[in-house]
Amino acid sequence: MTLSRRKFFSIAGATAATTLAASPLEGLLARAAFGQTTPTTTGYGSLITIPGAPLALPNGFQYREISRTGNLMADGFPVPSNHDGMAAFQGPRGTTILICNHEIGGTGTTGKVQVPSDLAYDPACRGGTTTLVIDSNRQLIKQFASLGGTIRNCAGGPTPWGSWITSEENVDIPGSGRLQYHGYNFEVPANATGPVKAVPLKAMGRFNHEAIAVDPATGIVYQTEDTGDSLLYRFIPNIPGKLVEGGRLQALRIGYTSSSAGSVNTATGFNVGQTWTNISWVDIPNPDPTTDNVRVQGRNLGAARFARGEGIWYGNGEIYFCCTSGGPGSRGQVFRYTPATNTLELFVQSPSATTLRAPDNICVAPLNGDLILCEDGASPNFIRGVTPDGKLYDLARNTLNGSEWAGACFSPDGKTMFVNMQSPGITFAIWGPWETRI
Structure with missing residues (x-):
């Protein structure tokens, strides 16, 4: 079904308003502001380890392996490796469509996302996306390559107009087999039935992209950058819903004046509950440089620094994003930006490695409003939840190996x-009593 951009924005806004009645971290913020320790809960109960199973889940939950690296796809090629960011879309006849990133670097044919060379962005490069069609019984109908010729497609994000933005966490330049500059976003329609032509969205910036989130009320796209001194960006499109038509790239500033000594570094020195109301946005003079200096341009104009911006998600009129190595001990942070009030808040700083470590991809659970955090740290890696009243809990644990979790998202x-479990590259479906959290 084809919907207008206006209708997509309306549906997305109404859905968020009805399913996310409370900010997932408001309770945590309130408790931390009064000096109390970060609360925890059992969530859905203790995680149960089953011999031979690749993950541990609470009682009452089930899982199914949907796809694995090396399986044969409908296009005749094997499923690529390095599963990362992902989103789910409503498909026809009760199906769910998943678009999955494959964070594969370098050049060559081994493990490559295979698409016709005339559709690939840089034919020698191995990264890209695959599309999976899942039936109502959580069974795979088919999987196929949907974009190729890119490098290290890390995360990205869904749009309210029915597409996936896939992002390169790489800024390679032509040479050593590469024909193009890298470091761009690309768009993949959810209704694509085969590979689409990879068109770089150059106005959105050339940098180590991590993820994006779209504010459906305005069409503005918020972007994270995975570097130790990254910025938080927003892209104001010339035409909402048509990113290929260009727009303005900006970076967030905190309390900057012409006489300021420098940009604010949010990585250390702040407590949970810190709120910044003196936010402004600076235009990036050259969003598409040949050198990796977009964040330097922003920092020279006072843009705030973040410690490895990672997953970002829109929910309930707010933008949540993770900084994997921010906070004490570099264990991770979660921020919330509210576009309506132009305010930024530090919501979570990991109090200990056993409670939360290296939050990366992020999403919001539609049925209860919980925030879902995928860890990318030292083994063991967990999927953690944060309840609407601010209590942290364990949702799943990788019992197969030390790989990160990635791409958490929910069916419509x-x-x-x-x-996804990035290595060896497995996509899981997990279901259970989401409404009956303890």
Whole structure:
């Protein structure tokens, strides 16, 4: 079904307003502001380890392996490796469409996302996306390559107009087999039935992209950058819903004046509950440089620094984003930006490695409003939840190996969570009593 951009924005806004009645971290913020320790809860109960199973889940939850690296796809090629960011879309006849990133670097044919060379962005490069069609019984109908010729497609994000933005966490230049500059976003329609032509969205910036989130009320796209001194960006499109038509790239500033000594570094020195109301946005003079200096341009104009911006998600009129190595001990932070009030808040700083470590991809569970955090730290890696009243809990644990979790997202009806284990490259469907958290 084809919907206008206006209708997409309206549907997305109404859905967020009805399913996310409370900010997932408001309770945590309130408690931390009064000096109390970060609260925890058992969530859905203790995680149960089953011999031979690749993950541990609470009682009552089930999982199914949907796809694995090396399986044969409908296009005749094997499923690529390095599963990362992902989103779910409503498909026809009760199906769910998943678009999955494959964070594959370098050049060559081994493990490559295979698409016709005339559709690939840089034919020698191995990264890209695959599309999976899942039936109502959580069974894979088909999988196929949907974009190729890119490098290290890390995360990205869904749009309210029915597409996936896939992002390169790489700024390679032509040479050593590469024909193009890298470091761009690309768009993949959810209704694509085969590979689409990879068109770089150059006005959105050339840098180590991590993820994006779209404010459906305005069409503005917020972007994270995975470097130790990254910035938080927003892209104001010339035409909402048509990113290929260009726009303005900006970076967030905190309390900057012409006489300021420098930009604010949010990585250390702040407590949970810190709120910045003196936010402004600076235009990036050259969003598409041949050198990796977009963040330097922003920092020279006072843009704030973040410690490895990672996953970002829109929910309830707010933008949540993770900084994997921010906070004490570099264990991770979660920020919230509210576009309506132009304010930024530090919501979470990991109090200990056993509670939360290296939050990366992020999403919001539709049925209960919980924030879902995928860890990318030292083994063991968990999927953590944060309840609407601010209590942290364990949702799943990788019992197979030390790989990160990535790409957590929910089916349109909210009953199934899809998530990736990056190595050896597995996509899981997880379902259970989402409404009956303890």
